[in-house]
Amino acid sequence: VMVWLRRCTHYLFIVVVAVNSTLLTINAGDYIFYTDWAWTSFTVFSISRTLMLAVGATYYLTFTGVPGTATYYGLIMTVYTWVAKGAWFALGYPYDFIVTPIWLPSAMLLDLAYWATKKNKHSLILFGGVLVGMSLPLFNMVNLITVADPLETAFKYPRPTLPPYMTPIEPQVGKFYNSPVALGAGAGAVLSVTFTALGCKLNTWTYRWMAA
Numbered sequence: 001v002m003v004w005l006r007r008c009t010h011y012l013f014i015v016v017v018a019v020n021s022t023l024l025t026i027n028a029g030d031y032i033f034y035t036d037w038a039w040t041s042f043t044v045f046s047i048s049r050t051l052m053l054a055v056g057a058t059y060y061l062t063f064t065g066v067p068g069t070a071t072y073y074g075l076i077m078t079v080y081t082w083v084a085k086g087a088w089f090a091l092g093y094p095y096d097f098i099v100t101p102i103w104l105p106s107a108m109l110l111d112l113a114y115w116a117t118k119k120n121k122h123s124l125i126l127f128g129g130v131l132v133g134m135s136l137p138l139f140n141m142v143n144l145i146t147v148a149d150p151l152e153t154a155f156k157y158p159r160p161t162l163p164p165y166m167t168p169i170e171p172q173v174g175k176f177y178n179s180p181v182a183l184g185a186g187a188g189a190v191l192s193v194t195f196t197a198l199g200c201k202l203n204t205w206t207y208r209w210m211a212a
Contacts, residue, residue, distance in 0.1 A: 006210050010063055013206065017056035018076050023084075039180035042144075046137040046184030047191060049101055053077065054132050054192050057107050058124065058199025063206075067115035074107030099147055102139040106132045110196075121200055129196035133188030141181045 056077070057070035078100070085098045109131040110124070117123035 002210065006207075009206055009210055013202070014056070014060055014073070014076075017052070017059065018073070018080060020052065042137075042141070042180040043183045043187070046140065046180075047187055049103075049140070050106075050133050050136050050188045050192050051195050053103055053106060053136065054110070054129060054195035055199040055202070057110050057132075058128070058196045059202045061110065061114055062121065062124070062200050062203045065119060067111045067119075070107045070110040070114070071104065074103040077103045097147060099144060102136075102143045105139050106136045109135055125193060125196045125200060129193035130189045132196070133190070133192030134185045136188060137181050137184030 053074065057073045060073045061067075061070045063069075081100050081103070085100050088098050089095060110128040113128035113131055114120075114124045117127065
């Protein structure tokens with residue numbers, strides 16, 4: 001019974017975290033819609049993405065103890081994200097305008113940190129957390145560069161859910177306008193360590209709950 005319960009809890013957690021990651025990502029990839037505050041949004045959403053990847057992938061990785069599991073989790077998130085972003089295409093947005101956040105390279109770095117330190121959990125938290133936090137904004141900015149004329153397209157295709165009072169009138173220079181990647185990566189490098197530790201702790205709590 002305990003084996004069955006443990007497996008069910010394990011898969012339930014994976015589904016819940018991965019689905020919630022996707023729900024968060026539906027907005028997190030759309031900073032180009034917020035034309036006034038695009039780079040500020042990029043910075044904030046970089047941190048939220050880092051949170052969802054680091055917590056879920058670390059939980060899954062430490063649960064199985066098999067390096068490569070974080071990458072597999074990143075793949076799950078990628079597929080979910082493709083499905084979620086397909087909604088924009090269905091609404092009539094051009095295909096080259098849909099931004100799908102890149103999860104896999106950062107998840108691979110998490111796996112690498114776990115494998116290279118011979119499954120040392122504390123090294124995973126410190127090194128893996130920093131690597132994920134620093135790499136995710138960088139990969140996603142490279143991803144964003146591939147989008148054709150994002151600001152022009154955003155004005156041409158206004159976001160259908162944007163309320164009237166948020167409609168851009170004239171450009172505002174955001175507080176984080178100058179260096180969104182540096183700010184996202186800098187904040188992520190610090191916060192991801194905490195996020196990764198939370199993923200490890202979730203694993204511990206799950207085992208304790210099942211063993212009770």
